[in-house]
Amino acid sequence: MNNENHFIICEKLGKSYRKGTTTVTPLEELDLQVERGEFLALMGPSGSGKTTLLNCLAGIDRPSSGKLFIGGEDIAGMSRGELTTWRGKHCGYIFQLYHLVPILTAFENIELPLLLDKGLSKSGRRFRVEAALDLVDLADRATHFPSELSGGQEQRVAIARAIVTDPQLLVADEPTGDLDSSAAGQILDLLQRLSREHGKTIVMVTHDPRAADAADRCLHLEKGQLLEAHQKEKATA
Numbered sequence: 012m013n014n015e016n017h018f019i020i021c022e023k024l025g026k027s028y029r030k031g032t033t034t035v036t037p038l039e040e041l042d043l044q045v046e047r048g049e050f051l052a053l054m055g056p057s058g059s060g061k062t063t064l065l066n067c068l069a070g071i072d073r074p075s076s077g078k079l080f081i082g083g084e085d086i087a088g089m090s091r092g093e094l095t096t097w098r099g100k101h102c103g104y105i106f107q108l109y110h111l112v113p114i115l116t117a118f119e120n121i122e123l124p125l126l127l128d129k130g131l132s133k134s135g136r137r138f139r140v141e142a143a144l145d146l147v148d149l150a151d152r153a154t155h156f157p158s159e160l161s162g163g164q165e166q167r168v169a170i171a172r173a174i175v176t177d178p179q180l181l182v183a184d185e186p187t188g189d190l191d192s193s194a195a196g197q198i199l200d201l202l203q204r205l206s207r208e209h210g211k212t213i214v215m216v217t218h219d220p221r222a223a224d225a226a227d228r229c230l231h232l233e234k235g236q237l238l239e240a241h242q243k244e245k246a247t248a
């Protein structure tokens with residue numbers, strides 16, 4: 012597992028769930044390699060295992076079989092506690108419906124993941140939150156509550172919250188699914204920038220062909236199998 016370019020390596024990755032007396036296996040012997048800094052889109056019919064794969068990559072779910080290495084670390088071999096620590100440092104999760112805390116301001120929402128780092132001072136947190144707000148172009152909305160923001164602005168706050176700990180990996184589950192075309196375009200531009208200019212590796216689930224087109228590569232997941240849909244020449248910053 013020493014290929015520097017392959018930030019994510021899945022080998023025969025499997026995930027099964029018990030449902031009463033039956034077993035559901037959304038991922039079976041899945042092989043996938045993602046380069047460091049690559050922006051990858053995942054498409055596929057409902058129930059094909061896209062979110063299951065995303066949750067394995069994010070360390071939320073533990074694979075049932077196979078190997079999973081991210082940034083050289085053996086994710087499949089970690090305990091739940093080790094996964095939680097790993098996720099806090101190395102992975103940011105972006106949801107379709109933002110999942111912001113309604114009673115906190117944009118600044119306070121973005122600051123939340125930093126509160127877990129007891130070694131970080133208040134001024135250190137402020138510096139990082141302000142940098143994240145600048146990056147998503149919302150410095151003038153720091154004191155606004157989610158109800159005072161548009162959907163696109165809420166998603167940009169959620170992206171700032173995902174990147175404030177400076178993780179290498181971002182996973183996004185239909186990040187433009189609830190947005191109009193113009194706001195969706197801004198989110199896709201931002202994700203492209205995070206990959207091309209900041210070197211983030213991004214894995215995004217989407218049903219939207221335009222969103223998939225913004226990525227460097229698109230894969231289709233069908234019954235646990237990955238099929239390559241398109242690959243673009245990677246643009247440099």
Ligand SMILES: Nc1ncnc2c1ncn2[C@@H]1O[C@H](COP(=O)(O)OP(=O)(O)OP(=O)(O)O)[C@@H](O)[C@H]1O
Pocket residue numbers: 028029030035037055056057058059060061062063064
């Ligand atoms: N925690 C769980 N317990 C039991 N079954 C689960 C669990 N999570 C997912 N599944 C099952 O695994 C299969 C894949 O689900 P998953 O959410 O990964 O699909 P998806 O491709 O993301 O679908 P959608 O596009 O509808 O979100 C489904 O049959 C689902 O019911």
